[in-house]
Amino acid sequence: MKLKIVVGSVLIAGFIIFGAYSFMESNVKYVTIEEAKKTTRKVQIVGEWVKEKESYYDARTNQFIFYLKDDNGDVVKVVHNGAKPNNFEIASHVVVKGRYVDGIFESQEILTKCPSKYQSADALKQYQN
Amino acid sequence: MLGRFLIYIAFASSLFATIGYYLSFKGRKSLIQKARLSYHISAIFVILASAFLLYLILTHQFQYTYVWSYSSTDLSTPLLISTFYAGQEGSFMLWTFYTAVLGLFLMSYSRRNGYEAEVMSVYSLVKVLLLLILVVKSPFEYVWETWPNQVHEGFVPPEGRGLNPLLQNFWMVIHPPIIFMGFAAMAIPYSHAVAALLRREYLTWVKPAMPWTIFAALALGAGLAIGGFWAYETLGWGGFWGWDPVENSSLVPWLIAVGTIHTMYVQRRTGAFARWNLGMSILAFILVLYSTFLTRSGVLGDTSVHSFVDPGMWVYLLLISLILTFSFIGFGLLFARRKEIPKVKVESDLLSREYNLFLASALLLIVAGFVIVGTSSPIITKILQGKASAVDVSYYNKTTLPLGIIMALLIGLAQTMWWRRTNPEALMNSLLFPTAAATVFTSILIVAGVREVLMALFVLTSSFAFFVSLRIAYKIARGNPKYIGAYLTHIGVALFFLGVIASTKYDKTQVVSLPKDQAINVFGYKLTYIGNQKIDKEKVAYNVKVEKDGDSFIAPLQMYFSEYNQGVMRHPYIFSLLNYDIFSNPNLLAFLVKNTLTNDLYLSPMSLEKSGGFNPHTTGDLIILDKNQEKVVGDYTLKFIRFDMSSEDMAKMMSGQDFAIGAVIEVTYKGKKQQVIPKIFYRNNMPVPEGVKVGDKQLTFVNLNVESGQIAVSLRSNGAVSEFQDEPVEVLVIEASVKPFINLVWFGVIVILAGFVVSMIRRISEVKK
Secondary structure (H helix, E strand, O other): OHHHHHHHHHHHHHHHHHHHHHHHHHEOEEEOHHHHHHOOOOEEEEEEEOOOOOOEEEOOOOEEEEEEEOOOOOEEEEEEEOOOOOOOOOOOEEEEEEEEEOOEEEEEEEEEEOOOOOOOOHHHHOOOO | OHHHHHHHHHHHHHHHHHHHHHHHHOOOOOHHHHHHHHHHHHHHHHHHHHHHHHHHHHOOOOOEHHHHHHOOOOOOHHHHHHHHHOOHHHHHHHHHHHHHHHHHHHHHHHHHHOOHHHHHHHHHHHHHHHHHHHHHOOOOOEHHHHOOOOOOOOOOOOOOOOOOHHHOOHHHHHHHHHHHHHHHHOHHHHHHHHHHHHHOOOOOOHHHHHHHHHHHHHHHHHHHHHHHHHHHHHHOOOOOOOOOHHHHHHHHHHHHHHHHHHHHHHHHHHOOOHHHHHHHHHHHHHHHHHHHHHHHOOOOOOOOOOOOOOOOHHHHHHHHHHHHHHHHHHHHHHHHOOOOOOOOOOOOOOOEHHHHHHHHHHHHHHHHHHHHHHHOHHHHHHHHHOOOOOEOHHHHHHHHHHHHHHHHHHHHHHHHOEOOOOOHHHHHHHHHHHHHHHHHHHHHHHHHOOOOHHHHHHHHHHHHHHHHHHHHHHHHHHOOHHHOHHHHHHHHHHHHHHHHHHHHHOOEEEEEEEEOOOOEEEOOEEEEEEEEEEOOOOOEEEEEEEEEOOEEEEEEEEEEEEOOOOEEEEEOEEEOOOOHHHHOOHHHHHHHHHHOOOEEEEEEEEEEEEEOOOOOOOOOOOEEEEEOOEEEEOOEEEEEEEEEOOHHHHHHHHOOOOEEEEEEEEEEEOOEEEEEOOEEEEEOOEEEEEOEEEOOEEEEEEEEEOOOOEEEEEEEEHHHHHHHOOOOEEEEEEEEEEEEOHHHHHHHHHHHHHHHHHHHHHHHHHHHO
């Protein structure tokens, strides 16, 4: 019976360590562009799309390219694997997840944060005049 | 006013029912009649309130904020009905509706089994708190109440905002009603556990609780399956599962409920694991509440693709107090009574069925633990790091893969075990065939290309589980098919695992550019983009002709700008056995059976391009022109005069539709002055410039800055373009993928659910005995 308890607790401890390790490993931290340049880990950056600079979709490689400016005012070229995300134009800010490699931020996922539509009655107002 | 009134009465009477039931349990037996009556009244008023909301939706009463927010006059009746639960208030209404109706069945069920007062006092409290949410966050709010300073009283909007196009789908019509049935049903095992603690009747309660637990798991499981199919078929996720918080939040209580079923089975037989079962039954419902909190309170707001609406402080606090209340009641009682719960000695032999069933239950709990920790990661990181961030999807895959391997192995082993103690020799004998078959099967797959160690192991244990379950199921089917439920479910789980491995690990994806009317070969199919057409006021279908072996079909891939979501929507088209175009095109079925039995062909639109047109890599150096300033470029003198945009284009731009903007440029070449207007067309928000010919060159308007009055153009020799292509050709870029054996996933899920149904029927008949 004692052996079983020992085996059981070792197993549980193992699962907890394994889970905690995977958690830390997969936790994608929010960083600034400056910090992203210093690490090879997968990170995420919040910023604004620099509309003045080029942005296009390259069909041959299926990549969407644009420039992102973070809160510190740093700008980085982002190469996103995939099409231009939904809501990209009206997003108040965008979040890119990926890695910084050789002067380019290689993004695997883009989240677009939109100004909330639910809290405004603007859409109602059109009928009121 | 009427709607609110109905909710208030339902709330008050269910509160009354709860108190009445509780006092009658405490000894005032005469109150039970009144409690019953109150419960009936409250259920009737919940049903009336739901019917009233449905009536408001069907008759387009847009003065109600909820109706205005999610529906419009152009929706078909099924979709209109589905707007009932498109938003938070309505989905709480639906949940409450199910809770009320299931309670009526539970009442007569528990009355027959002699524990009505206890179980109904707990269950009715769930309804009280759900109704409290509806009091605070009412679906019956008027628009002028929602926006008191902006909308005048009595105002009726002539049209609603409409339903999110992602939800305009058959699967979405049936998905929430099934999921919420599961959520509501999960309160029943909880109520049984608490009632058992109240009555100090720790051993016998699992018998009547078991059919309900299976029912809750069945409903939630069916909901998860349909949600997965919806993600695959409509959302264009490319798969059926994305480890999204919304999906996880139904998966976790499901895992716990399934785990509970395993140990309930042991308790019925031997009386062991009473405390474990009480705890798990309580936990399953607490996790339903916790998941609701995660997805409904706005705490995940910034870390997911899903848009989580912040429902306001009151709902946030209510949801937290809901979790605390039911945790306190459930776990508090369990803790207080822990000493008196009889401990039946568990058969601790490693080779006993009870021990292995316990391991299964514990394993499911661990999986659920990993998933809920991942889903809660924004909260955890917020506490630890001060800034919320979600874990990557890889976390879930990494943690669940080893557990899946162990689970499959356990499924195989546990089913061959006997109660109390298995004779090792007999065990070896019964494992011989499945082990051999699984080894052969895995070896074949390794030769065929399964090279990763963990994947090969997963194939091995899954196929082992499959052969074990199949063998036993075959024997039972010849004897007494009534008992086949569990084995059927485990066959389904094994098939599901194999389908998951094949379709997610060994799928092939390729991005393909399809120039119009030009056939391109992909994965053995000939694909030709043949043009596009509008299919309703928003949606555009890009038709791709798919040919193979003389058969040809049109796949309409949808891509359009959605007013509602303010973004580009992309819907895939899938050649699979579950394609519903088979009803309108009888030839399709034969084609699908021939080609997609083992491999789905999944086509998603990415973008529409123009070849020979704009490509920043080939446009050469950009020339920046300031307004009204001449610039000399070689033989050319360019002067940007003004922007050219029609009022119609202006309106289109404002509303986010396709539009065009031109730049009026004065060009002087060889003494000749002319004005040209090169344009940029925005298609699906993608700039597509079209150049104009000036002299021997091509002038292209590439970019603009309205505030500073600057434009960027390129000027390059015309020959370079015409060498390549005279006319720009439309190119549809798509992502084509083949998903091997994804049908195993669907088939596995159906078998699992069928097994649940059989088990439930068996357990119900046992209660009646």
